[in-house]
C-alpha cells in the first residue's frame with residue numbers, strides 16, 4: 001500500500017478535500033469553491049488542480065499516492081457513472097474515465113454518492129466504528145441516506161440506493177417535494193421540513209404558547225434550542241419529527257436490518273434531544289426481531305465524506 005490517499009467530497013457550494021495517510025490519519029483538509037458554471041465542467045479539473053498543488057507543496061509524487069476517492073451529491077452507479085447531478089449541472093457521464101483523462105497518473109479512482117461515502121466514513125472511524133452494517137441518515141436541507149452492508153456500499157441498480165428522504169409517508173400532502181413527489185419523508189423531517197411543519201402549526205394555531213411564536217426569522221436551530229430549554233411546543237415538534245422518522249426507519253430496518261443507525265447532518269447538532277424521540281418511536285413501531293438496533297449520532301461531522309472517500313480506495 002502506498003502511503004497517501006486523497007478524499008474529495010464534492011458539494012453544491014464547496015469541494016472538500018482531504019490528504020490522508022492510508023492507515024487513516026487525516027493529515028490536512030481544505031476546501032475550494034464549486035464552480036458550477038458551464039454545466040459544472042470545471043468541477044473535476046479544479047479538484048484535480050487542487051490535489052496537484054497540494055502534492056507539489058508537500059513534495060509528494062504520484063508513485064506515493066494509493067488513489068483518489070470521490071463523493072458526489074447525486075445518484076452514482078457502482079462503476080462511477082453519475083446519473084445527472086442537478087446540484088452541479090452534470091448530465092450522465094463516467095467519472096473515473098473523465099478523471100483518468102485529466103490526470104493519467106491516477107490508477108485507483110473510486111466514486112460514490114456523498115451520503116454513502118459519509119456512511120462509510122462513520123463506519124470506519126466515526127459513530128458506527130467497528131460495525132459492519134450501518135444506515136446513515138443526514139438531516140439537513142433535505143434528507144440523505146447511505147447504506148453499508150458487509151462493509152460494502154449499496155449503490156442500487158440506478159445509483160439511488162439509500163435515497164430514504166424520498167420515501168412517501170403522507171400521500172395526501174398538498175405541497176410538492178422538490179423531487180416532484182408528494183409527502184416525502186424529507187418534507188417533514190429534514191431541518192427544512194421541521195421548520196415548515198412548525199411554522200404551519202403556528203400559523204394554524206395563533207394562540208400557541210411558545211417562545212417560538214415571538215421568534216423573528218425562525219430557524220430549525222431555534223426550535224431545537226427552545227426544546228432544550230423545556231418549551232413544550234418545541235418539544236412536541238421534535239416528538240412529531242421523531243414519530244415520523246422513527247417509523248420510516250422501521251421500514252428501512254425491515255429491508256436491511258442494519259446493526260446501527262447513524263444520525264448526522266446539520267440538524268443532528270441538536271444532539272440527544274433530537275435522537276431520543278427518533279429512537280423511542282423506532283422501538284415502539286419496530287418488528288421485534290430488529291427492535292434493538294443501535295442508534296448513534298454521527299461523529300465526523302463535515303469530514304465524514306472525505307473519510308469515506310479515502311476508505312473506498314483502501315477496500
Ligand SMILES: [Zn+2]
Pocket residue numbers: 165166177178179180181182184
Ligand atoms: Zn421527494
